[in-house]
Amino acid sequence: QVQLVESGGGVVQPGRSLRLSCAASGFTFSSFGMHWVRQAPGKGLEWVAVIWYDGSNKVYADSVKGRFTISRDNSKNTLYLQMSSLRAEDTAVYFCARDISGMIDCWGQGTLVTVSS
Amino acid sequence: EIVMTQSPATLSVSPGERAALSCRASQSVSSNLAWYQQKPGQAPRLLIYGASTRATGIPARFSGSGSGTEFTLTINSLQSEDFAVYYCQQYNNWPYTFGQGTKLEIK
Numbered sequence: 689q690v691q692l693v694e695s696g697g698g699v700v701q702p703g704r705s706l707r708l709s710c711a712a713s714g715f716t717f718s719s720f721g722m723h724w725v726r727q728a729p730g731k732g733l734e735w736v737a738v739i740w741y742d743g744s745n746k747v748y749a750d751s752v753k754g755r756f757t758i759s760r761d762n763s764k765n766t767l768y769l770q771m772s773s774l775r776a777e778d779t780a781v782y783f784c785a786r787d788i789s790g791m792i793d794c795w796g797q798g799t800l801v802t803v804s805s
Numbered sequence: 806e807i808v809m810t811q812s813p814a815t816l817s818v819s820p821g822e823r824a825a826l827s828c829r830a831s832q833s834v835s836s837n838l839a840w841y842q843q844k845p846g847q848a849p850r851l852l853i854y855g856a857s858t859r860a861t862g863i864p865a866r867f868s869g870s871g872s873g874t875e876f877t878l879t880i881n882s883l884q885s886e887d888f889a890v891y892y893c894q895q896y897n898n899w900p901y902t903f904g905q906g907t908k909l910e911i912k
Binding site for chain 1: 837839841843851892896897900901903904906
C-alpha cells in the first residue's frame, strides 16, 4: 500500500536551517508530483510547495518563497524540503503528500518542526 | 491568491442527521475543488475531488456539489466517526489554497 514517512523534524533556533525528508513506498514515486503541506499547532492546513514528477518544475507559497527548497531523488524514492532562515511562524507539522491531477490523495503522518530559541 | 472561505466555523449536528458544509472561493475555481476530513492527531484524508467525485473507499453518505465559486459538502445520516474537521482546497490556480476548516461536532 502507499506509504509516506516524513522525518527530520525537531527543535531549531530562529534563523537556522533544517531539512525534512519523506520516504515513499508502495507506488511508482517517479510518476507523481509531490507536495509539502503544513499545519501550525491548532490551526488549519497551509499548502507549502509542489514539485513535478520529474523535478522539472517547482511552485512555492509566498510565505516560504526564497527560504524553502523542495527537491526529490527519484532513485531513492525520497522527497525533501530544505528550510532556511526559519522563523517562529514556521512552527508546524509538515506533511508530505502525493499529487493526483492537483488534488492530494495520500498524506504522510507528518513531522513536527518547532522554531524556538 | 484565491481565498477559500468555509462556513460555518463550527457545526453542531446530532448523529443520524444531515450536515451541509459550505466553501466559497474568491474567484472561480471551476470544478477543481477537493474536500478533506481530518481527525485529531491524524493526517487529512481525501473525501471528494472534482467538486463531486467521491474518492476511493469513501461512503456514499458523503456528497459534494457546486462549481465556480460556491461548493457544498453534504453528509447524510451522520455516523460517530464523521465528527471531525473538514477542509476544502482549490487546485485550479497556484498557489493551491485551503479553507480554514469547519469543525463538525456532536450536538
